[in-house]
Amino acid sequence: MRVRIVKVARRVLMVTICLALMFEADGPDFDPWAQLGWRFQADLSGWIGVHIIFSLFEICLVAAIVLWFLRDQKAKRTSRFQRGILLTPVLVFAGALAFGIANGLFRGGGNLTIALWEVRGFLILIAAYMVVGMFIHTDEHVNQLVWVIFIAATVLAGENILRWLIFKDAILSDDTAYDHTDSIILVCAMLIGISVLTYGGTRAQRRYMWLLLPLCSFCLLIMKRRAAFPVLAIGLVVLVIFLLRLRPRIFWRVVPPIAVVTAAYLAIFWNNSGTLGQPARAISSQFNPDPRDFASNLYRMIEKADILANIQQAPITGLGFGQQFAMVYPLPNLSFWPFWHYTTHNAILWVWMKGGVIGFLAFFWLLGCAAFYGARVVETQREEWALVAFLRKRFSRRGSRHANGDARQYAHLMLRPATRDSKKSVTRKRAAASQAVGLNVPAWERSDDKTSATAYRSGTLAILVVAVCMIPVQVMFSYVDLGLTSERTMLLFGLMLGLIGRGYMLLGVQPAEERQRGEWRQTGNGTGPAPSQAGGETKELVRLLTGGPTSGEEAQPQSRPSAGQARRAATRQTQPASTSSRGSKWQSAVRSSAESSGDDTPTVGYDELLPWEIPGKTLD
């Protein structure tokens, strides 16, 4: 009974995420669907008459976490908490928040309730980072999360379009008709969609994109929020950087024509204020704003001047959360908003104003670490694929001048994609355990028709790329549009940080320094290697095949072993691998596959060994 409790908790979590993203927290009164969303995200005390300061969303999130803690011993072994590589920056940032709250209270005139409201978004971010470590351990879980985001974005976009169609007369201004944070959720879904098409995903995900992308694009156009288009542009720029690194041929084939089309579009629609001209307006209004944009720009300019004046008052410690900021330069009246004196639209500088240099340092250290390690995680895939590409070329029938026949057959067995026809009676786990002989297939070359440890399709790489994209997207959005105080955006951002933190585990690879020590990762769910984990073992097999240094030994870049070393390595190859249990497992897997193909286990002894530094080639 209790074994299933983790599954139940995961479903509660996924449903909660879906509802939180699809429902607007602050929709207009005339839309009944928006009222439903308000009830889900507002404090219960606001609509049931009982003083409960938590919303349904927060209660569901806490319920999922509580259920996870109630799991039994058996479930504890298979569903452990994964700390992730960003745990330290996240905890440091949490400490900075605690300092900011204490500073606000002890400074005098502070309000604890307001302070807790101010940091509520950050608390959701930290909670979201933690729940990823609790619940998302495998490709299957990541795919569920991808679908949750897709469904939420679809419903959100559909509802906004219906609101535009049905309540057109009731909409007084575009600014108040839609929630600020809708833009970032739709942009995230669009980026995941493009990333799934570029870096691979399941067939259903890729097909669904052709519905979701136009829907979200149209929704962004009718919402007319200026912030949406720059943040989409910045996300696409990061996506393009990844494309340049991972798939350079696609980059040179796709990006220059798109750049030309974009330049032509901007030239044609520069002064157009219609629906199609909204993306161009987001840029042109910076230089030549219309009256509406001028008023919006002016508010933010005055607000920024106020923020700088307040930062100068306490640059190191900040004002503290729960303290009002001084309006040195009077702002337009927004007294209907309870946090008018506490929270600014520029949420990035607001962090410095309230948390001081300490909070700002901790926040940007977290963002910087996420950007850096996220990029490192994705980069591991290029390294693995580059290695496989090199070996494929090296051992191809035409290209292997130096390898003897046995070695060529052996390499062919190793490098073919480990695939088998998918059957309902064969579970993926069994296939992963017994059939995974071939090594790493790039995510975009995989197929739904095959099941194996290395050829199974998933959106893991795609969403990891988007997770990194969302960091500058979030910063840019938060700089102008209250991005860090919204629970919805912080939930999404926390999930992205959580995925980056567990990126190595989800992709089934290890940081380079751990690989050098030969410490093989144990998978989170204990069901065997993750789909692309075999790529990490490619190098080990190459070493075994070619008699190079084993994982427990120090690799010697750019050095060519002597004949004696090669003989010793070949001798070592014939003995059971003692440095790594996984190495022996892979040896036996390769051997059994060779036997099933009617071949004898080949004798390894190349007259020329592979270089240990693999040149930067890709499989495009």
Add this chain to the structure above:
Amino acid sequence: MNYMLLFLFACIILGLWSPTKAKRGWIVAVLVVLLVAFLFVSPSHM
């Protein structure tokens, strides 16, 4: 904002193009300190 975005892009590019076996995590901390120090002495660039 430009400098903050520049910092983030630097981190991403560093992660993508830095040598495989090198530990470069400390550079992020250095970049953060440089960013904050720059904004501290030159608030007009915030």
